[in-house]
Amino acid sequence: MRQLFLFLYRYRFFFTFLAWEFVCTWLIIRNNAYQSAAAFTSSNQLVAYIYDIRNYFTSYIALPRMNDELAQENKKLYEQVAFLKKEIEVLEMNKAKQNADFLANYEYIPAKVINNSLLRTKNYLTINKGRKDGIEEGMGVVSNSGIIGKVKACTDNYSTVISLLHENIQVASRIKKNNIICTTKWDLLDYREANVLEIGRHVNLSVGDTIVASGFSEVYPENYPIGIVKTINYPKSNSFLEVKIRLTADFASLTYVYVIKNKKQNEIDKLEKAIKEDK
Amino acid sequence: MNNLSQVISFFIYLVLQVVFIRHWALFDVAFCFIYISFLLFLPFSMNLFLMMLIGFVTGITVDLFYDTLGVHAFSCVLLTYMRPYLANLIKPSGGYEANMKPYLSFMGFRWFLTYTVLLTTIHHLSLFFLEAWSMNLLFFTLSKAILSIVFTSFVIVLFQYIFYKEN
Numbered sequence: 001m002r003q004l005f006l007f008l009y010r011y012r013f014f015f016t017f018l019a020w021e022f023v024c025t026w027l028i029i030r031n032n033a034y035q036s037a038a039a040f041t042s043s044n045q046l047v048a049y050i051y052d053i054r055n056y057f058t059s060y061i062a063l064p065r066m067n068d069e070l071a072q073e074n075k076k077l078y079e080q081v082a083f084l085k086k087e088i089e090v091l092e093m094n095k096a097k098q099n100a101d102f103l104a105n106y107e108y109i110p111a112k113v114i115n116n117s118l119l120r121t122k123n124y125l126t127i128n129k130g131r132k133d134g135i136e137e138g139m140g141v142v143s144n145s146g147i148i149g150k151v152k153a154c155t156d157n158y159s160t161v162i163s164l165l166h167e168n169i170q171v172a173s174r175i176k177k178n179n180i181i182c183t184t185k186w187d188l189l190d191y192r193e194a195n196v197l198e199i200g201r202h203v204n205l206s207v208g209d210t211i212v213a214s215g216f217s218e219v220y221p222e223n224y225p226i227g228i229v230k231t232i233n234y235p236k237s238n239s240f241l242e243v244k245i246r247l248t249a250d251f252a253s254l255t256y257v258y259v260i261k262n263k264k265q266n267e268i269d270k271l272e273k274a275i276k277e278d279k
Numbered sequence: 280m281n282n283l284s285q286v287i288s289f290f291i292y293l294v295l296q297v298v299f300i301r302h303w304a305l306f307d308v309a310f311c312f313i314y315i316s317f318l319l320f321l322p323f324s325m326n327l328f329l330m331m332l333i334g335f336v337t338g339i340t341v342d343l344f345y346d347t348l349g350v351h352a353f354s355c356v357l358l359t360y361m362r363p364y365l366a367n368l369i370k371p372s373g374g375y376e377a378n379m380k381p382y383l384s385f386m387g388f389r390w391f392l393t394y395t396v397l398l399t400t401i402h403h404l405s406l407f408f409l410e411a412w413s414m415n416l417l418f419f420t421l422s423k424a425i426l427s428i429v430f431t432s433f434v435i436v437l438f439q440y441i442f443y444k445e446n
Contacts, residue, residue: 013327017360020335024356027349028409047343054298117346119304121411124346160346188416 048158055114108258118191123163130157140219140260146249176210196243292317297344309426334359354406383439
């Protein structure tokens with residue numbers, strides 16, 4: 001027994017060291033799991049508050065650019081409104097309400113990005129809306145130009161979003177022109193680019209084609225743009241294409257994003273649960 | 280008095296790190312983790328238990344801001360644990376004297392550079408590989424780590440010339 005105590009005493013620093021590292025490793029593993037406590041992320045009140053203050057000052061610098069972007073967006077929206085007005089006339093004439101129903105299923109909650117990262121293998125955003133504004137874990141996040149990510153955790157006033165630039169994120173997507181389904185996953189190297197997986201060699205695909213969200217997951221609206229095909233490789237050893245896309249969302253200058261609330265999520269969950277129970 | 284200045288420097292380095300230096304990235308691959316200089320400059324005589332505790336607290340605070348719970352804490356604890364052994368390895372011929380502090384102005388350029396680069400290397404290598412959490416992209420992670428070691432060490436030495444001169 002005495003020997004044991006002597007041994008422990010002699011290596012007391014080493015054992016303390018091991019204990020600390022064990023705690024850290026446990027934290028890392030737990031945090032790598034998909035969901036985790038909001039208290040230990042950047043949506044933590046104090047952390048988010050500090051980011052908010054910093055953002056208050058830095059946002060002035062970005063104002064000219066943001067004005068430009070908003071003006072551009074406005075222009076696009078006006079065009080869309082004009083287009084949609086025509087569309088509605090046509091739809092009403094055809095009495096085809098399906099499309100309108102679909103649009104009514106989603107609600108867009110605007111939020112400001114108060115913190116963003118690009119250059120790590122696991123990137124996150126913090127936004128200034130939380131549970132009070134109706135945001136919940138798992139909701140999709142988009143910008144006006146493309147898909148951004150998925151809500152990881154939220155507190156009352158803030159949320160942490162897993163960016164599309166995260167090694168564990170995959171987006172169910174498809175090729176817009178021929179509806180062939182595929183998966184988008186970040187390439188870990190460049191925040192402007194991503195890989196598209198699971199497209200067979202026989203598929204007709206060319207540079208410049210648009211990849212959009214498939215809408216299967218019900219997290220992102222169907223047909224929301226993800227990226228534009230940049231390069232296509234035909235590997236000899238693999239039956240799938242190696243496709244690289246340029247992301248349509250500009251992650252480096254994100255200021256405003258929209259959190260997507262699927263109003264019918266409860267119904268969908270209920271249905272899917274019923275199917276699971278049936279099995 | 281000395282304790283108070285340590286606490287103040289803790290907050291200064293932390294604010295500097297998470298508010299200002301967070302977005303520094305040379306060529307998109309080299310990062311600066313200046314906050315570790317707080318751990319480098321703790322007194323030589325500090326108890327190792329206390330030092331590891333401080334390392335853990337520092338790391339976990341930075342983790343909260345970086346959304347990498349545990350990663351920085353792991354590297355900081357490793358850094359503080361290795362510190363006395365490395366300091367012993369590169370000790371000057373007369374050993375360390377009671378009034379010595381691990382600053383450039385006390386220890387000289389060569390000692391300080393060796394000390395900074397060695398500890399920064401330990402911290403950054405463990406940090407980048409823990410963050411990557413795999414050996415995929417080995418070369419990419421390694422190059423990020425090495426360039427960041429150069430960047431951080433450079434900034435730490437620069438800070439010594441600017442802010443720690445009067446000592």
